[in-house]
Amino acid sequence: MAFSLPALPYDTSALAAQGMCQETLELHHGKHHNAYVTALNGLIESKGLAGKSLEQIVAEAGKAGADGAPVLNQAGQHWNHILFWQVMSPKGGGDKLPGTLAAKIDQDLGGLAQFKEAFKQAGVTQFGSGWAWLIVGADGKLKVTKTPNGANPISTGEGTPILGVDVWEHAYYLDFRNVRPNYLDNFLNKLVDWEVVETLLKNGGLKSGQSA
């Protein structure tokens, strides 16, 4: 088997009214994400990845440290973008969260406003390229964190992501130029599909279904 670029769960123009234009989605999905998939497939044989799941590859590459970087860059980015497309929706945004997720955010993170502020801060302070995350940690509690480049909380062993936002400049430069904080506000207030996040919380995270 090989890795494949999953179709977007919505049209490339579907998020334009919510701050993510068609060109951004076309490039981000069709060029950037696709390039990670192609590069990862090119590593299957030389890095002995055959038969492994994407999640297993990401975890092992993370444990391997610097030696694992070439694989993690591509495998992590493949996994990260699969999650990213899923957690956005044309009907996303708003402050009405499903019950289980809302209660957990209240309990673990001090409420939605505090969570949003922490998540935005994580994204703003991830210097260079990377991701900000909402994860379920080893202790079962929600936690906000961030990772550089292609890493993620699976590769760092920090926990299970249930929401992630791409803060590579390619994710927002056409729509927001240098103003990353506005992109993050827009993501939280207009793009996140909280129903999907609730489902990921209940299901123990995303299963990509992809393997080498």
Added chain:
Amino acid sequence: MPMPMSRRTALFGGAALAAVFATPRAWGQAAPPPSGPFTLPALPYAPNANEPHIDAQTMEIHHGRHHAAYVANLNAAVKDHSQVAAMPIEQILAKLGEMPEAIRTALRNNGGGHANHTMFWGVMGGKGGTPSGELAEAVTRDLGGLDKLKADFNGAGARVFGSGWVFVTVDRAGKLALASRPNQDTPLMDGGRVLFGNDVWEHAYYLKYQNRRPAYLEAWWNVVDWEKVATRYAAAKAGTLTV
């Protein structure tokens, strides 16, 4: 008797013109009011000077927003550290390990960003072509000639995963070497000197080249000012090159 109008105009015009030339002209977004020892240098050319290879809008945002933010954040970091604030940026970067831990990361990211971009503006604005004289000899001797340098430099730039820079470094003996660094790191942090370098953060090329970093790396050579690079080379050998 009043001065003839034409003469007055000529005098006034001449003075005004001189003032324009005497004052470094700040293109694009004005720098924020000085709030510390570090200042955003004016672009040494108009924002459209590197068209069509680098578009004016990219230059304006890159200089007036990105670089300006590094300067502002650097000033904020040294605000309560007067000894650090008094140091030249290249010394701060060379001695990062000795800097106060509380501001070390801010100095690395924003100080590196300030030094890198100051160098970057200073080696562009040209018409490409080829280096000459002693610099050309060094390129041939140490980097296999200009064609090989371009291929190796573009390859190294393409391989930077995420944000970063690709550089040619120069030592006191005039020896050149290729280097790449992540984010805003720079060979200055290892006590080295940068002859020139190219920014491969996506903000440097996304508006014009989108995901096509290799096309940007290729096109960038058309705006290199080899005379300015030669001046930097001479300064490096004289021990006077800073950032």
